[in-house]
Amino acid sequence: MVSIKIEVDYEKPEEITKSIEVDNVDVPEGMKISSREEINKVVILIEMDVKQPKDLMTIKNTADEIMRHVEAIIRTMRGLNI
Numbered sequence: 001m002v003s004i005k006i007e008v009d010y011e012k013p014e015e016i017t018k019s020i021e022v023d024n025v026d027v028p029e030g031m032k033i034s035s036r037e038e039i040n041k042v043v044i045l046i047e048m049d050v051k052q053p054k055d056l057m058t059i060k061n062t063a064d065e066i067m068r069h070v071e072a073i074i075r076t077m078r079g080l081n082i
Helices: 014-023 051-081
Strands: 002-009 032-039 040-046
Touching: 002 014, 002 051, 014 040, 014 051, 032 051, 040 051
Parallel strands: none
Antiparallel strands: 002 040, 032 040
């Protein structure tokens, strides 16, 4: 099992968590994505059973995509002064 942990400091972690959960459909076989809110922080954990070398790229690409989504969410929220 390989895991990637992403921690994002943000004053409204619940907004990020809600937005990320919507995207957690149709994840690759053997992958699990979970998130939790802490004080001014979101912790996202991506876990995957790696059976083939290409699975490493799959989990990496998923982490990259989640980070892009989080960045867009934060930019939007700040732009709207939410």
